[in-house]
Amino acid sequence: LSKGVSTVTLNPLVRKLENTFLLTEAEHAAVRRVPVRVTDLKADQDIVREGDRPTRSCFVLKGITYSYKFAAAGKRQILSFHIAGDAPDLQSLHLPVLDISIGSITACTIGFVEHEALHALCASSPRIAAALWRETLIESAIFREWMTSIGRRLAYPRVAHFLCEYYQRMNAVGLSDGQTMSFPLSQEEIGDALGLSTVHINRVLQALRAADAISLKNAVLKVLDWEKLQEIGEFDPTYLHLAIKKLNGVADPPDRAAARS
Amino acid sequence: LSKGVSTVTLNPLVRKLENTFLLTEAEHAAVRRVPVRVTDLKADQDIVREGDRPTRSCFVLKGITYSYKFAAAGKRQILSFHIAGDAPDLQSLHLPVLDISIGSITACTIGFVEHEALHALCASSPRIAAALWRETLIESAIFREWMTSIGRRLAYPRVAHFLCEYYQRMNAVGLSDGQTMSFPLSQEEIGDALGLSTVHINRVLQALRAADAISLKNAVLKVLDWEKLQEIGEFDPTYLHLAIKKLNGVADPPDRAAARS
DNA sequence: CGACTCTTTGAATTTTGTCAAACTGAGTGG
DNA sequence: CCACTCAGTTTGACAAAATTCAAAGAGTCG
Numbered sequence: 278l279s280k281g282v283s284t285v286t287l288n289p290l291v292r293k294l295e296n297t298f299l300l301t302e303a304e305h306a307a308v309r310r311v312p313v314r315v316t317d318l319k320a321d322q323d324i325v326r327e328g329d330r331p332t333r334s335c336f337v338l339k340g341i342t343y344s345y346k347f348a349a350a351g352k353r354q355i356l357s358f359h360i361a362g363d364a365p366d367l368q369s370l371h372l373p374v375l376d377i378s379i380g381s382i383t384a385c386t387i388g389f390v391e392h393e394a395l396h397a398l399c400a401s402s403p404r405i406a407a408a409l410w411r412e413t414l415i416e417s418a419i420f421r422e423w424m425t426s427i428g429r430r431l432a433y434p435r436v437a438h439f440l441c442e443y444y445q446r447m448n449a450v451g452l453s454d455g456q457t458m459s460f461p462l463s464q465e466e467i468g469d470a471l472g473l474s475t476v477h478i479n480r481v482l483q484a485l486r487a488a489d490a491i492s493l494k495n496a497v498l499k500v501l502d503w504e505k506l507q508e509i510g511e512f513d514p515t516y517l518h519l520a521i522k523k524l525n526g527v528a529d530p531p532d533r534a535a536a537r538s
Numbered sequence: 539l540s541k542g543v544s545t546v547t548l549n550p551l552v553r554k555l556e557n558t559f560l561l562t563e564a565e566h567a568a569v570r571r572v573p574v575r576v577t578d579l580k581a582d583q584d585i586v587r588e589g590d591r592p593t594r595s596c597f598v599l600k601g602i603t604y605s606y607k608f609a610a611a612g613k614r615q616i617l618s619f620h621i622a623g624d625a626p627d628l629q630s631l632h633l634p635v636l637d638i639s640i641g642s643i644t645a646c647t648i649g650f651v652e653h654e655a656l657h658a659l660c661a662s663s664p665r666i667a668a669a670l671w672r673e674t675l676i677e678s679a680i681f682r683e684w685m686t687s688i689g690r691r692l693a694y695p696r697v698a699h700f701l702c703e704y705y706q707r708m709n710a711v712g713l714s715d716g717q718t719m720s721f722p723l724s725q726e727e728i729g730d731a732l733g734l735s736t737v738h739i740n741r742v743l744q745a746l747r748a749a750d751a752i753s754l755k756n757a758v759l760k761v762l763d764w765e766k767l768q769e770i771g772e773f774d775p776t777y778l779h780l781a782i783k784k785l786n787g788v789a790d791p792p793d794r795a796a797a798r799s
Numbered sequence: 800c801g802a803c804t805c806t807t808t809g810a811a812t813t814t815t816g817t818c819a820a821a822c823t824g825a826g827t828g829g
Numbered sequence: 830c831c832a833c834t835c836a837g838t839t840t841g842a843c844a845a846a847a848t849t850c851a852a853a854g855a856g857t858c859g
Contacts (some may be wrong), residue, residue, distance in 0.1 A: 328776075346686050349772040351694070354686040368679070371672040376679050377775040400664055410671050411632040413678065418629070418637050420681040425607050425615040427689045428733025434610070463837060472689030474816050479839060495824090511610040515589075516637040518829070693847070724805065735848055740807060756856085 286313050286388050290336050293362035293450065298522035302363070304402050311398055314389040314434045318437065323380045323386060324365075331369045337361055340385030341461060344377040345469070345498045354502045355470035358382065358443075358462070361450050367413050370395055383461045398443045427472040430511065434482045435471050437510030440491060442517070444500050449519050460498035545670060547574050547649050551597050554623035554711065555669040557781035565663050572659055575650040584641045584647065586624075594652045601646030602722060605638040606730070617678050618680065618729035619643065619704075622711050628674050631656055644722045656748055657726050660799070676779050683777045688733040689771065697742045698771030703778065705761050721759035746770070749767045 289467035291308055295299065300308070315338070319325065327346060340360045344366075354381055356377060359365045365379045370392055419442070426435050443460070449455040462470075466477045471478070485491050490506045492499040500506060552569055555561065556690045561569070579585065586592055586608060603620045605627075616793070617638060625638045631653055660667035680703070687696050704721070706715040723731075727738045733738070746752050750769045754762040761767060 312727060324572075344682075347683065348686050348690040354690045356682050356685055368675045369642040371668055371675050372679065372779050374776060374779070376779075403661055406664075406667065407632055410674070410764075413671070413675060414629045414632050417674065417678040417681060418633065420678060420685060421605075421607065421617050421638060424617055424681060424685050424688060425609050427685060429609040429613040429615045465837080469689075476817080476839085477815060480815095484840085487838090515635060518633050518635070518637075581839055671802095726805080736805090737849080738806085741847095744807085 286315050286338060287311065287336060287337055288363065289362035289450065290388075291349060293412070294405070296449075297408055297411060298404070300405070304405055307398060307401055307405065309389055316387050318381045318387060320381055320383050324380055325369075325375055326378045327375055329375045330368065330373050331375060331392075333389045334364060334367050334369055336388040336390065337363045337365065338386040338388050341382040342379055342385055342387075343382055343470075344379045346377055349412070353469045355466060356471070357416065358422075358470070360446060364409070364412055367409060370409075375536070376528060380480065382466065412420045416521060418516045418518060419423075423470075429440050432471075432481050432510055433479055433484060434471055434511050435473070435488065436478065437485060437506055438512050439510075440472055440485075440498070440500075441468065441507055441510045441512035441514075443498070444503075444506075445514055445517055445519065449517075456484065456501075458498050459496060460493060461496045545598060548572065548651075549577050550623040550648075550711065554673070555666070557710075558669055559665070561666070565666055568659060569755075570667070571772060572651055572655050576773075577647060577648050577650065579642045581642055581644050582648075585637060585641045586630075586636055588636055591634050592601045592638045592653075593626050594650045594742055595656060596616065596640070596707065597649040597651065598624045598626065599647040600651050602643040603640055603648075604643055604727070604731075605640045607638055607788045615726060615733070617676065619686075621707060621713060621732070625670070625673055627720060628670060629709060631670075631674060635750055635773060640766055641704065643727065657757055679777045679779060684731075689765065693732075693734055693738055693742050694745060695772050696734070696768055697728065697739065698746060698767055699773050700728065700771075701746070701761070702730055702768055702771045702773035702775075704759070705764075706775055706778055706780065718758060718760050720757060722757045754788075 287308060288472055291305070313336075314333075318340075322525065324342065326336055333527075337359045341362060341364055342363075343355050344357050344359070345353050345355045357365070366375065366377075368374055373450065395409070399409065422438075422442070426438050431440060443538075444458070447458045448455070452458055464482070465475045467473075468475045468478045473481075482491075482493060488502075488505065488509070490500075490502050490509060492501055498503070506512070543765060548569060552561065552566070556704065574597075579601075585603065587595055598620045600622060603624075603626055604616050605620070605652075606614050606616045606790065607617050608614055619624070627638075630636055656670075660670065667789070670759045683699075683703070689701050691699060705719065713719055726736045727745070728734075729736045729739045735743075743752075743754060746767075749752070749758075749763075749766065749770065751761075751763050753762055765774070
């Protein structure tokens with residue numbers, strides 16, 4: 278575990294916040310002034326645990342983390358995966374007791390920021406406060422879509438839908454070349470995220486490969502037929518609330534144009 | 539549809555916000571100053587729909603509403619039920635396009651507040667802003683628990699868990715006498731919320747009645763054996779982030795005590 | 800009463816899970 | 830460099846959970 282304090286490490290987060298509107302110079306400066314403790318983690322390590330009362334929040338700078346809970350009988354439900362720019366436990370800023378555990382899937386670089394500093398940042402800039410609030414609301418929208426998937430989609434569209442979401446999110450932060458991307462999740466982890474058994478995930482993935490929709494090998498996912506994958510997965514990306522710009526080159530949303538003038 | 543503008547109608551919301559900390563006189567005044575358009579709705583009516591771009595948020599003052607989405611094949615997933623004090627679409631304050639529809643289960647009284655007024659309220663009082671943010675975070679925590687239920691619990695504990703949550707939430711806002719409460723949800727609605735078929739809900743409810751855990755008839759739910767129901771439902775209320783005081787008469791949480799002195 | 804929605808019941812079917820074992824590929828230590 | 834380990838993937842056979850379909854009963858409201 279190497280640790281250090283840096284002032285320019287929240288760049289992935291800043292880039293993400295600016296999906297909504299450009300930050301002013303002053304706001305940039307305020308974010309840069311926030312003390313961040315950067316930590317490298319190995320794969321498969323817990324960062325925080327259910328029941329903890331953290332005094333800081335973490336930001337994923339590199340790698341993939343996930344949040345999870347256990348139901349009785351030791352069955353694990355994975356609630357989300359986090360990639361660069363995500364803030365897996367921002368909630369702890371306002372909810373003292375954590376209701377989830379967070380761990381690393383891959384080796385990760387995590388930035389820790391004290392709640393105190395985040396509260397001060399929010400007080401100093403209502404727009405940053407709104408942007409952070411907004412991030413938690415998008416996470417919430419993703420939960421809703423997962424609930425719909427787990428509750429009302431059969432295994433085949435369910436897995437396809439998940440892969441669509443993964444692809445879109447990786448794309449949005451520049452971690453995909455438009456077709457190929459790192460996919461370090463085991464079939465057990467996919468199953469625990471989608472409420473399915475490992476064996477069934479295996480069979481469904483084979484079906485998706487047989488349909489020439491994807492290839493997935495050695496932790497590398499290729500989206501071979503994006504149209505088909507979306508169709509199988511009944512996928513409509515509205516719920517991700519991504520900046521339109523990133524997806525199809527359409528003009529800036531109003532907020533962004535306003536921030537410029 | 540009767541409509542009107544009132545200044546003291548957000549009381550159920552205020553009572554709920556004060557679960558965390560007492561509002562100051564000035565904050566009370568600020569909330570009282572917010573223009574609220576009060577509307578009565580019949581049962582089974584949509585309030586807003588997926589894809590809408592609302593300019594106001596709604597607050598449930600009386601009755602029960604629910605939010606939902608459709609998966610392909612016309613299958614509906616219910617994502618949450620809202621009771622007095624809940625704000626079903628606060629998210630629209632920061633996410634322009636709604637990713638859910640919201641409708642009434644029973645006849646309802648709804649208070650509508652323009653986003654503009656809410657933004658102003660948040661700007662005027664960071665504590666109120668935090669309290670509203672917190673409400674959306676609690677909703678998020680409930681989503682997580684539902685995901686766990688739908689993904690990893692069998693039907694029997696799943697339904698029991700849901701009833702536990704319902705009981706706790708009704709209790710927390712004084713809509714239960716500790717055992718009996720209104721329960722106007724149809725078995726189809728329960729099924730759509732828990733990712734189960736109506737027929738299966740029916741059979742599970744019979745099992746819960748046979749276990750003498752509950753009685754449920756004519757839209758009245760009685761919790762006959764709370765200990766047993768919790769056990770069957772693998773229920774741990776932490777995720778609801780309720781004020782302790784409401785649950786077992788323990789001393790005030792620190793925030794509340796602090797706000798007094 | 801009659802229309803309607805909601806609940807209940809039974810039987811057959813589908814989807815998914817469980818168990819157990821074989822296979823694969825990437826390290827690891829002798 | 831080669832067995833060896835170990836985690837992850839794949840396969841097959843069987844079992845369990847839940848769905849679907851169809852129809853009958855109950856309760857409610859005009």
